[in-house]
Amino acid sequence: MADGRNDEASTATDRIRRTARTARGEVEGRIHEVEERIHDIEARAREMDARIEKRVGRNLPKALFFGLVLGFALLFSLIFVTELFMLFGAALVVFTSYELASALRFAGRDVPRIPVVIASVGVIAPAYYFGAAGLWWAFLAGAAFVTVWRLVEQLRPSLRNDPAVSLSTDLAAGIFVLAYVALLGGFAVVMTAAEGGEWWTLAYLIIVICIDIGAYVSGLSFGKTPMAPKISPKKTWEGFAGAVAVALLAGVLLAIFMLGEAWWVGLVLAGAMIVTATVGDLTESLLKRDLGIKDISTWLPGHGGFLDRLDSILPSTIAAYLVFLAFGGS
Known part of the structure; x- marks a missing residue:
């Protein structure tokens, strides 16, 4: 058992x-x-990421992440404490002017980076506290500072008899950086400091972002006809059409619900942004092609450099400021 x-x-x-x-x-x-x-x-x-990156030239997840970080920082500085926009603008100016000066040095222009960065940052406070006049005087003072610095550098014995040194070209490159980054960007600071101007700054930035997104989505989905193949092969007329449609819609909505203006003012603002953003984008592509580089720098993962993100925004700033003076600056 x-x-x-x-x-x-x-x-x-x-x-x-x-x-x-x-x-x-x-x-x-x-x-x-x-x-x-x-x-x-x-x-x-x-x-899929590889296909998208090959087609648009960017790592999309990284681009979205860092774009959102910058976007939230910008929103906070504009909506809650406008004085913080000076710090935000100063940080962008420092990185952007330094990377553009470095790219020009890589191409053989002896741009003095330290004075260019100092002069670029120097326009922010005058632009905020003294308006457009303060911005222009600060820009002229910065240009003089960069010129004197480069002339003093020329006194070095190692450069005095160097046939490769072109003083006029170096000075022109340095002042170009100062004008392209600090002067154009400074008008956003001028506009933000004006009464109600922070909402116009936010509006034009949103429209430019919508232009980029509209061009990206439409170009990725329907893009077949290159807009400027020798300058920027990935930009298409189909993408441009999508950018126009999204920008005009965004302009009308922002004018009515955020700026308190007539709907057609939004069309005017959006139309100006479409022109300047497209020209700025193509201009930066032409500049990179001339310098023989893909990105101005690699500081922003998924984006390239700061100028790669500000190429549409910087030229649009002065156009937005003029529209603000015409309709919202009273």
Whole structure:
């Protein structure tokens, strides 16, 4: 009897073990299937990212993340404490002027980066506290500062007889950086400091962002006809059409619900932004092509450099300021 009970217990134990091994095998099989599916999804995602990056030249997830970070910082500085916009603007000016000066130095222009950065930052406070007049005087003072610095550098014996040194070209490049980054960007500071101007600054930035997004989505979905193949092969007329449609809609909505202006004022603002943003984008592409580089820098993952993100915004600033003076600056 004892032996029979032992046999039954042993048989039951064996069944339990077999059942456990079968269950464990099934679980491991399911886990293996899940892992394979995850790997397959990851591979497809990487393949999709690679296709998108090849087509638009950007790592989309990184671009979105850093774009959102910059966007929230900008919103906070404009909506809650406008004085913080000076700090935000100063930080952008520092990085952008430094990277553009560095790119020009890479191309053989001996641009003095330290004085260019100092002069660029120097326009922010005068623009905020003294308006357009303060911005212009600060820009002229900065240009003089950069010129004197470069002339003093020329006194070095190592440069005095160097035939490769072109003083006029170097000075022109330095002042170009100051004008392109600090002077144009300074008008956003002037506008923000004016009564109600922070909403106009936010409006024109939103429209320019909508132009970029509209061109990106429409170009990615329908783009076939290159706009300027020798300058920027990825830009298409289909993308431009999408940018125009989105910008005009955004302009009308912003004019009515945020600026408190007539709907046609939004069309005027959006129309100006479409022209200046497109010209700015193509101009920066032409500049990079002339310098022989893909991105001005690699400081912003997924974006390239700061100028790669501000290429549409900087030229649009002065146009937005003029529209603000015409309709919102009273």
